[in-house]
Amino acid sequence: MRLLKQPLSERTLGQAGPREDILALQRRPIESGVIDPLPFMHPLLRRNYGTWKWHERPRPGVLHHVAESGEEVWTVRAGTQRQMDVYTIRKLCDIADAYADGFLRFTTRSNIEFMVDSADKVAPLIARLETEGFPVGGTGNSVTMISHTQGWLHCDIPATDASGVVKSLMDALYHEFTHAEMPNQVKITTSCCQINCGGQGDIAINVQHTKPPIIDHDLVAKVCERPAVVARCPTAAIRPAMVNGKPSLEVDETKCICCGACFPPCPPMRINDPVHSKLAIWVGGKHSSTRSKPTLHKLVAAGLPNNPPRWPEVTEIVLKILYAYKGGARPYERMAEWIGRIGWARFFELTGLPFTKYHIDNWRGSRGSLNASAQVRL
Amino acid sequence: MPKPMPETPLLDELESGPWPSFVSGLKRLAASDDKPYASMMKDLLGQLERSYETRRGYWKGGTVGVSGYGAGVIPRFSEIASEFPESAEFHTLRVIPPAGTHYSTALLRSLCDVWEKHGSGLIALHGQTGDIMLQGCRSEKVQPCFDEVNELGFDLGGAGAGVRSSISCVGAARCEHSCFDEAKAMRLLVNNFLDEMHRPSLPYKFKFKFSGCANDCANAIARSDFAVFGTWRDDIQVDQDEVRAYVALHGRKWTIDNIIRRCPTEALSLNDDDSLEIDNRSCVRCMHCINVMTKALSPGRDRGVCVLIGGKRTLKTGDMLATVVAPFLRLQDDADYEKLLDLAKRVMDFYIENALEHERMGEMIERIGLVNFLAGIEVEVDPNMINHPRTNSYVRTDGWDEEVAKWTARKLAEADAAAQAAAE
Numbered sequence: 001m002r003l004l005k006q007p008l009s010e011r012t013l014g015q016a017g018p019r020e021d022i023l024a025l026q027r028r029p030i031e032s033g034v035i036d037p038l039p040f041m042h043p044l045l046r047r048n049y050g051t052w053k054w055h056e057r058p059r060p061g062v063l064h065h066v067a068e069s070g071e072e073v074w075t076v077r078a079g080t081q082r083q084m085d086v087y088t089i090r091k092l093c094d095i096a097d098a099y100a101d102g103f104l105r106f107t108t109r110s111n112i113e114f115m116v117d118s119a120d121k122v123a124p125l126i127a128r129l130e131t132e133g134f135p136v137g138g139t140g141n142s143v144t145m146i147s148h149t150q151g152w153l154h155c156d157i158p159a160t161d162a163s164g165v166v167k168s169l170m171d172a173l174y175h176e177f178t179h180a181e182m183p184n185q186v187k188i189t190t191s192c193c194q195i196n197c198g199g200q201g202d203i204a205i206n207v208q209h210t211k212p213p214i215i216d217h218d219l220v221a222k223v224c225e226r227p228a229v230v231a232r233c234p235t236a237a238i239r240p241a242m243v244n245g246k247p248s249l250e251v252d253e254t255k256c257i258c259c260g261a262c263f264p265p266c267p268p269m270r271i272n273d274p275v276h277s278k279l280a281i282w283v284g285g286k287h288s289s290t291r292s293k294p295t296l297h298k299l300v301a302a303g304l305p306n307n308p309p310r311w312p313e314v315t316e317i318v319l320k321i322l323y324a325y326k327g328g329a330r331p332y333e334r335m336a337e338w339i340g341r342i343g344w345a346r347f348f349e350l351t352g353l354p355f356t357k358y359h360i361d362n363w364r365g366s367r368g369s370l371n372a373s374a375q376v377r378l
Numbered sequence: 379m380p381k382p383m384p385e386t387p388l389l390d391e392l393e394s395g396p397w398p399s400f401v402s403g404l405k406r407l408a409a410s411d412d413k414p415y416a417s418m419m420k421d422l423l424g425q426l427e428r429s430y431e432t433r434r435g436y437w438k439g440g441t442v443g444v445s446g447y448g449a450g451v452i453p454r455f456s457e458i459a460s461e462f463p464e465s466a467e468f469h470t471l472r473v474i475p476p477a478g479t480h481y482s483t484a485l486l487r488s489l490c491d492v493w494e495k496h497g498s499g500l501i502a503l504h505g506q507t508g509d510i511m512l513q514g515c516r517s518e519k520v521q522p523c524f525d526e527v528n529e530l531g532f533d534l535g536g537a538g539a540g541v542r543s544s545i546s547c548v549g550a551a552r553c554e555h556s557c558f559d560e561a562k563a564m565r566l567l568v569n570n571f572l573d574e575m576h577r578p579s580l581p582y583k584f585k586f587k588f589s590g591c592a593n594d595c596a597n598a599i600a601r602s603d604f605a606v607f608g609t610w611r612d613d614i615q616v617d618q619d620e621v622r623a624y625v626a627l628h629g630r631k632w633t634i635d636n637i638i639r640r641c642p643t644e645a646l647s648l649n650d651d652d653s654l655e656i657d658n659r660s661c662v663r664c665m666h667c668i669n670v671m672t673k674a675l676s677p678g679r680d681r682g683v684c685v686l687i688g689g690k691r692t693l694k695t696g697d698m699l700a701t702v703v704a705p706f707l708r709l710q711d712d713a714d715y716e717k718l719l720d721l722a723k724r725v726m727d728f729y730i731e732n733a734l735e736h737e738r739m740g741e742m743i744e745r746i747g748l749v750n751f752l753a754g755i756e757v758e759v760d761p762n763m764i765n766h767p768r769t770n771s772y773v774r775t776d777g778w779d780e781e782v783a784k785w786t787a788r789k790l791a792e793a794d795a796a797a798q799a800a801a802e
Contacts, residue, residue: 026445027525032533033569034544037476037551039559045551048380052554054672065552069784073552085403086490093483104486106479106503108545108596115552121505133398147597149506151402153431154454154470154513161429163400164392171395198693199508200600232736234694261694267438272684274433275586287599289607289668291590291642294599296697308430309388331636332666363696 042103042115044073060180061136062122067371070288074122075113076100078134079145079170082110082161083153091132099125109145109187111138115119137178143186143322144177146170149197157264159193159207159277160306164192168310169205169318176322183329183338186322194259200285203321204297204333205314207306208280209271212256216268220248225268232261279304281317283347284336295336301353324350343377379409381464384424388431390740407499418514421462422498428458442517444467444524445574450534452521467516468498472509473527473708474543477561478551479504488530496523507585508545509535521731533572539736540578541571546588547595549608555668556590557608557681558709564588566715567604567722574726581733581742584726591677592665598700603729603739604722605686605700610678611708613658614667620674625652634693651780682708683718687751688740702778703752705762724755756790 024334026100038046048067055065081088092112096104099121100114107113112134114125124134128204138144144344146169146223149160169188176182189201196206221225230238237255239247241248249262251271260271271277281304285297300321328350329338361369392401404426408419425436440453445541453471459466473489475481489510493499498514507512509533515523524534535543544567547553549560567586569660574580587598590608598605625633630648638646645660646667654674663684668675685707690702708714725739728774732754733742743751 026521029444029446029524029576030528030533031572032528032531033572033575034474034477034565035531035533037478037480041484041551042474042476042478045480050550050556050559052550052552052556053676054554055670065554075552079397080503081398081400081403082504083400083500085407086399086494086501087406088403089486089503091492091503093486096483102483104481104483105548105723106475106481106564108504108508108547120696133396135396135755146661147506150502152435153426154437154468156439156454158435161426164389164430167392167395167397167399167401170397196697197692199506199691200697201595228735232694242644271627272434277433279471285600287594287597287598288665289594290669291640291661292666293595294699296600296699306433308433309391332640332670365696370762 011241011255011271037296038199040103041105042073044071044115047071048073057140057180058119058122059234059269060142060178061126062137064119069129072117072119073117074116076116076122076129076136077111078129078136079136079138080106080112080134081163081167082145090140092120092134095125095128095132098148099128107138107145108149111145116288121300135178136172137180140180141182141184142177142180143182143188146188147198147201148190149192151192151217157260157265157272159209159260159272160192160279161308162190162192162198163271164309165205165311165314168187168312169315173317173322176316182326183333186325186331186335186369187285187287190210193263194261195264199208200287200295200296202283202285202325203318204282204285205318206280206282207277208302209258209260209273209275209277210303211276212251212253212258212261213262213269213271214273215243215249215251216247216270217243217248219268220266220347221246223268224249226266229262229266229269234261238262274306274308277306278302279311279314281321281325283321284339286334288337292334293331293336299359300351302358320353332351347375381417381420383408384420384427386423386427389423389427404500410499413494413499415494415514416434417464418468418498418502418516419465421465422468422514425456425458425462425465430459431443435520437468442520444469444521444534445480447534449537449540449576449578451524452519452537459644465514468513469515469517470499471512471515471520471524471527472505472507472537472543473512473532474535475504475508475510475532477546478548478563479508482550489527489532492526492530496526512674514685534576536575536578536583539582540584541568541575541579541580542583542585543575544568544588545596545598547590547593549588549590553590554672554676555593555608555665557610557677558606558683560588560590560596560608563606563683563709563715563718566719567606570719570722571726580730582736582738584729584739586722592663593669600689600697600699601691602689602700603687604725605689606718607684607686608677608681609663609684609706610681611706612678612680613676614653614656614661615676615715616656617674618653621654621671622652624671624674637670640666644664654772679757680708680744681710682706682714685718685721688738688743690738690740694736694743695741698738698744700740700758701748702763703755705760721755721757724757728754734750 148162189198190196241250262269280302282297441451502511546560551557585602587602589596645657647655684703686700
């Protein structure tokens with residue numbers, strides 16, 4: 001098939017170019033962008049859009065909203081595995097067709113929600129979800145589904161898996177998902193590299209590399225744009241070098257912070273290591289501006305082994321932190337607010353986690369994290 | 379003779395326990411020998427098991443796309459394709475869901491049907507940025523798959539140095555706290571920048587997110603370059619009978635400890651008759667009291683948005699929360715929404731012109747300073763943008779009188795506008 005009428009070099013400005021020709025033979029995309037949700041929204045939500053009046057949470061996993069019109073909707077929330085096969089998705093559709101008028105939605109944390117128009121439709125829907133293995137919960141002051149990333153299943157830069165870590169943790173946190181016994185909501189996140197696509201969490205489980213990248217000098221010049229890699233390093237530890245007669249890169253290991261920023265633009269900078277890529281735990285991230293201002297999560301534990309298939313060392317520390325919070329925080333205190341009240345000294349005491357020099361920040365702006373006062377907790 | 383299922387002793391351990399197992403789902407797909415993807419998913423399971431054994435990932439990127447677009451497909455080629463040839467190409471199509479991730483079962487079933495025909499049958503609902511992720515497509519199937527998905531009404535999302543897909547909270551669809559039409563704002567802003575999404579040529583990624591109130595259910599503040607939060611500028615609406623009913627039900631001590639004392643600016647006081655007194659000028663619209671007393675309290679009626687700019691995660695200068703650039707923009711009629719779009723356009727233009735390669739918005743602002751950024755996007759300074767004024771004297775202030783004159787003129791104009799509005 002001849003795609004081009006004339007070679008590119010003969011093309012002159014203003015003339016119908018080869019691009020138009022190619023597009024004439026191929027289907028043009030419909031650039032619809034974000035589509036209107038109204039046609040796919042439960043009719044009750046559509047009818048009362050923007051006119052909701054109040055809500056309550058009758059039990060874990062159920063929300064009851066009342067509109068200005070007097071119409072009411074009950075929402076049943078359930079956990080999913082996020083990485084879903086079409087059989088699971090069709091099963092969820094079957095449930096929506098049988099119990100929820102053929103509509104469903106997902107939360108930002110991969111929980112599924114079914115809406116029904118009367119209170120007596122809630123129990124049969126819950127029974128069906130539980131029979132099919134979908135835990136009902138994740139509302140209010142519970143531990144909701146962990147937000148997670150792609151990991152070994154599909155990412156090109158991960159040091160660990162995401163779905164497996166989350167499955168292991170959610171098995172251990174099942175009771176806390178299906179009950180609402182926490183002081184406030186608990187959002188947990190995981191990330192498989194230090195970019196941290198998982199985001200901020202009350203508890204975050206993130207990869208922390210501990211050794212500089214091992215460089216495959218045969219490949220650097222072939223696959224990497226070297227100046228871009230040099231520019232990517234947060235500590236200017238990378239410089240161009242000739243190695244074995246080939247243009248490559250070298251790392252000043254006294255400067256390297258082992259962050260892995262050079263790896264995505266240059267895969268021969270091998271940062272991932274089965275032993276030295278560890279897991280670290282961070283606490284006190286909070287997005288909401290509710291009560292206290294939003295906060296970034298803080299390092300509390302590191303050096304945990306990347307131990308598939310169930311990462312037991314990670315689960316143990318997460319549970320330790322979670323139950324210290326559950327036992328000690330007052331109603332409505334998020335993790336960061338609880339620690340803000342009791343102080344970090346008490347946090348490390350209650351959780352039994354060791355406090356080390358690595359907990360003290362020395363990156364830019366770090367003086368703001370120091371205690372500039374005579375206030376100490378003894 | 380169908381390909382045998384791979385041995386996966388490590389992954390098998392993730393099939394036990396009460397939480398739904400993604401491994402069981404992968405196996406269901408791999409065991410579907412009547413489907414075109416069964417052998418692909420068998421090799422995918424084999425490769426994933428290998429990762430669990432060696433604690434290493436085996437995917438690398440590449441260049442795969444659809445006609446007319448420079449983003450939206452995430453290429454994945456296996457580094458151990460010789461051992462697992464059927465899943466050697468396992469690309470993702472990032473597909474934009476309906477705003478608020480509402481689905482009819484008919485729509486979701488159609489998507490599954492298309493994906494079963496062209497891909498692996500594995501779908502993530504949803505990715506961290508907000509896309510439906512169709513994971514596992516061979517290179518030659520990417521275009522036909524996109525064509526059919528596109529005919530269903532879906533479009534591809536962003537990737538690389540471009541505008542990314544967005545997230546909004548459930549908002550107006552089912553929440554009384556919603557202070558604007560999140561879906562409308564999201565569609566207006568994101569869809570205006572589809573060229574920057576589909577043919578990415580920005581310095582780096584650009585994310586919009588939309589939360590209907592300060593509760594930030596869309597996780598906007600730490601994860602988006604342009605974060606839009608619903609808020610209001612008049613008084614909290616109070617139903618005092620419902621306040622008294624709440625106090626009667628829960629008790630005074632509970633009410634004082636958990637509502638009055640939890641107000642971050644001490645703007646609340648419980649009266650002797652168990653009604654609520656609110657110092658609305660001190661209220662920071664944090665939502666706590668409204669969250670707790672849902673029947674008694676609601677956001678005010680004069681609603682709009684607060685826009686924060688520059689949130690991002692770690693790479694490369696460290697984590698940043700977005701900060702206030704527009705404390706309040708009324709967002710009620712179409713003209714108001716156009717003003718929000720104008721702001722987004724100015725921010726985008728400035729970012730394109732001034733950011734360095736691979737520099738996020740927040741990093742650029744840190745490099746050049748907020749004042750220069752504000753001048754560039756033609757936004758006036760406001761005390762709501764800061765925690766406190768500067769604490770060091772290292773600044774040249776010989777333009778002081780001119781700046782004071784600007785401030786005075788602005789305040790006079792605002793007073794005039796307020797008087798005119800009151801007269802009407």
